[in-house]
Amino acid sequence: MGVSEDKYQALEDDGQSEKALTVEDIINRTVAVKRTWWCMVKFVALFMTGIGAKMVGPMMIGLPIFAGFLNYKSWECVSEVCVNLSRNATTEDFYTRKTICDNGWAAPEDIRWLGNRTSFGLEWGLICGNEGKGSNLRSFFFIGGFVGLLVATTMFDAIGRKLTTLFGLVVVCISTLVSGFANGYTTMLPLRVIHGFGAFIVTTGVDLLTVEFVPTDLRNLSQLISSLFWMIGSLVLIAISYGILQWRNICYTLSGVFALFFLIVLILPESPRFQLVKGKEAQARKTFNKIAWIFNTHPLSKDTKIIFQDYKNNYWKQLKDFRKYPLMQKNTLILMVSWMSIACISYGLLFSFIFWSHRILCRTLLSSTLQ
Numbered sequence: 001m002g003v004s005e006d007k008y009q010a011l012e013d014d015g016q017s018e019k020a021l022t023v024e025d026i027i028n029r030t031v032a033v034k035r036t037w038w039c040m041v042k043f044v045a046l047f048m049t050g051i052g053a054k055m056v057g058p059m060m061i062g063l064p065i066f067a068g069f070l071n072y073k074s075w076e077c078v079s080e081v082c083v084n085l086s087r088n089a090t091t092e093d094f095y096t097r098k099t100i101c102d103n104g105w106a107a108p109e110d111i112r113w114l115g116n117r118t119s120f121g122l123e124w125g126l127i128c129g130n131e132g133k134g135s136n137l138r139s140f141f142f143i144g145g146f147v148g149l150l151v152a153t154t155m156f157d158a159i160g161r162k163l164t165t166l167f168g169l170v171v172v173c174i175s176t177l178v179s180g181f182a183n184g185y186t187t188m189l190p191l192r193v194i195h196g197f198g199a200f201i202v203t204t205g206v207d208l209l210t211v212e213f214v215p216t217d218l219r220n221l222s223q224l225i226s227s228l229f230w231m232i233g234s235l236v237l238i239a240i241s242y243g244i245l246q247w248r249n250i251c252y253t254l255s256g257v258f259a260l261f262f263l264i265v266l267i268l269p270e271s272p273r274f275q276l277v278k279g280k281e282a283q284a285r286k287t288f289n290k291i292a293w294i295f296n297t298h299p300l301s302k303d304t305k306i307i308f309q310d311y312k313n314n315y316w317k318q319l320k321d322f323r324k325y326p327l328m329q330k331n332t333l334i335l336m337v338s339w340m341s342i343a344c345i346s347y348g349l350l351f352s353f354i355f356w357s358h359r360i361l362c363r364t365l366l367s368s369t370l371q
Contacts, residue, residue: 019303019304019305020304020305020306020307021304021305021306021307022306022307022308023212023272023273023276023306023307023308024216026272026288026300026306027212027213027214027215027216027291028215028216028217029297029298030288030291030292030295030297031043031213031214031215031218031291031295034295039295042294042295043218043295044221044225046213046294047210047213047214047222047225048225048229049264049268050206050209050210050213050264050265050268051206051207051210051222051225051226051229052229052261052264053165053169053202053203053206053261053264053265054202054203054206054207054226054229054230054233055229055230055232055233055236055261056168056169056172056198056199056202056203056233056258056261057199057200057202057203057230057233058230058231058233058234058237059233059234059236059237059254059257060141060172060176060195060196060199060254061141061199062234062237063176063195063237063250063251063254064134064137064138064192066237066241066247066250067119067120067247067250067251068119068120068121068126068134068137068247069117069119069121070097070119070121070122070126070127070131070134071113071115071117071119071122072095072096072097072100072127073095073096074095074113074114074115075095075100075107075111075112075113075114076111076112076114077110077111077112078107078108078109078110078111078112079105079109079110079111081103081110082103082105082110082111085099085103097127097128100127100128101127101128101129104128106125106127107122107125116245117245117246117247118245118246118247118248119247120182120188120247121134123247124184124185126185133185136189137185137188137189137192138192140189140192140193140196141192141193141195141196141199142196143193143196144192144193144194144195144196144197144198144199144200145196145197145199145200146196146200147193147196147197148168148196148197148198148199148200148201149200149201149204151197151201152164152168152200152201152204152205155167155201156205156208156274157274157277160270160271160274160275160278161205161208161209161212161270161271161274162205162209162265162268162269162270162271163270164201164205165201165202165205165206165209165265166262166265166266167201168197168198168199168200168201168202168205169198169202169258169261169262169265170198170262171194171197171198171201172194172195172198172199172202172258173198173255173258173259173262174255175191175194175195175198176195176251176254176255176258177251177252177255178191179191179195179251180248180249180251180252180255181248202261206265207226208271209265209268209270209271210222210226210268211223211226212271212272212273213271213291236257237254240253240254240257269287269290270283270287272284272287272288273308275287276306276308277308281306284306285300285306288300
């Protein structure tokens with residue numbers, strides 16, 4: 001039977017601490033205990049399988065770069081005014097954004113876009129004075145992400161890490177599929193908010209779900225792998241966009257990828273910590289024993305008591321901990337400022353690539369590598 005941490009001291013006083021283990025103790029005694037190369041391969045493979053869904057975040061953030069790019073260097077004149085002006089100008093100076101915007105030209109009346117790659121930015125006329133609308137499609141994603149994080153905070157403890165992550169994957173999968181049928185800016189804008197809502201639930205949920213199966217001394221390695229998958233997500237998006245030239249087909253393909261992530265997360269076990277808090281100790285024990293079987297370690301004894309912290313309705317207590325522990329408050333603020341600064345610089349540069357579409361793949365690849 002599981003016991004809460006406030007009863008653990010009594011067990012120690014009675015000399016029964018060996019018969020009572022915390023969740024961390026069980027994980028540390030079960031996962032990759034032998035540290036052999038084979039055990040580490042299994043650990044990395046299992047962790048990478050679970051954390052793979054984190055690629056949803058960078059894929060959805062970068063979607064407008066390839067689906068909404070503005071190619072101001074690849075076009076030709078259609079109207080007589082445009083043709084006449086082109087005769088008296090050099091190719092390098094004429095075929096630019098400045099020429100189109102200064103003359104107020106639009107497609108298809110004055111110019112025709114060239115190339116096989118399509119873009120909703122060009123298709124919906126989000127050029128020159130309407131470029132701000134394209135920026136909204138990128139920035140509104142983070143509004144949805146902020147709301148998603150707030151909602152997920154409650155859902156993780158209410159229905160579980162796994163179900164919450166699956167919910168986020170359903171949201172982002174369906175909304176991305178619908179985006180492929182969008183016929184204008186007013187349709188895509190709310191969809192981008194929904195993209196952010198689902199994507200941030202997934203990236204946070206899959207991190208939380210997988211890290212609870214990681215031994216204490218391997219958490220630095222797990223966070224490194226987690227960070228690498230953010231970069232890998234960007235690289236996968238680049239590869240998809242390189243091979244698929246139609247922006248609508250990019251949306252359909254990403255939706256299929258997210259459906260695959262859904263199936264992967266579906267086979268992952270729920271967090272045993274959550275199961276214990278919800279009074280599902282039998283399921284938690286089955287989860288621990290499955291892990292023990294994978295890593296060829298001893299299963300959990302029926303006589304062993306599992307110690308866990310009952311964190312239900314504990315949100316205010318967690319906030320008060322910032323006042324109780326000044327060092328945690330200081331480190332949290334430093335990390336918040338650092339992350340915000342890095343994010344502003346990184347995504348500011350990344351989203352500016354939308355105006356350099358003639359080298360968009362190379363520049364985005366460089367950005368992903370630097371990240």
